[in-house]
Amino acid sequence: MTADEWDRCPRSDRMILPLHEWLLANPAAAGPVDRRLRLYAVACCRQRWELFDSDLFRRAVEVAEELAEGRADEKERAVLYAAIMDFPTPNGQSHCIENMTLKLLQNRGINCVAAAVSDLAFATGAGDFEAVVQAQAPLLRCVVGNPFRPVAFDPALRTPSTSELATSIYADRAFDRMPAQADALEKAGCGLPDLLAHCRGGGPHVRGCWVIDLLLGQAGPRAV
Ligand SMILES: [Zn+2]
DSSP states (O other): OOHHHHHHOOOGGGTHHHHHHHHHHOHHHHHHHHHHHHHHHHHHHHHTGGGOOSHHHHHHHHHHHHHHTTOOOHHHHHHHHHHHHHOOOOSHHHHHHHHHHHHHHHOOTHHHHHHIIIIIIHHTOHHHHHHHHHHHHHHHHHHHOOTTSOOOOOGGGOOHHHHHHHHHHHHHTOGGGHHHHHHHHHHTTOOOHHHHHHHHSOOOOOTTOHHHHHHHOTTOOOOO
């Protein structure tokens, strides 16, 4: 896949294999991207929150986010996993959502991207499948950026003003402030067109957004 094809790809299911191959060829990138791909899957679940019709399922999505942020309670994860395994699913849709939550609690990285198609999109039924994978595609670009057009990020761009704004955007899920983030980056001397365009584009942006994660540092955000 070329960089332009990645930018224009309309469906998440067509992005999985190229992304997987890129991750295999770039193992050094896998750590921080793994975190963001789990957050991507969380965002996909939140897009179809109505399908998560049990408190267990909804809590599993929240715990998956906490896992990505390094603040999850491992005991709660184990208890939750066991409870979901024992949960009687009444139909195929519920069974798919159960599988999605179990994978979110156990997996990260590319497996989470695959589950967002193989479990979450299928849970919506054949009639809605295409709409779901279309809605997922921009979320995947938000968290990964464009792997086929790398950006040479300069850590000097992590100034007090850009870092504080990124922290507040993440903590408050205030992605409407992304254009302000672009302004702050420009004031800090940023001339990276892909990075500025991502901030000023229409989104959607979610926790795990590659620009915000770069500004927060590869170890992930501060505890919130
Ligand atoms: Zn983004």
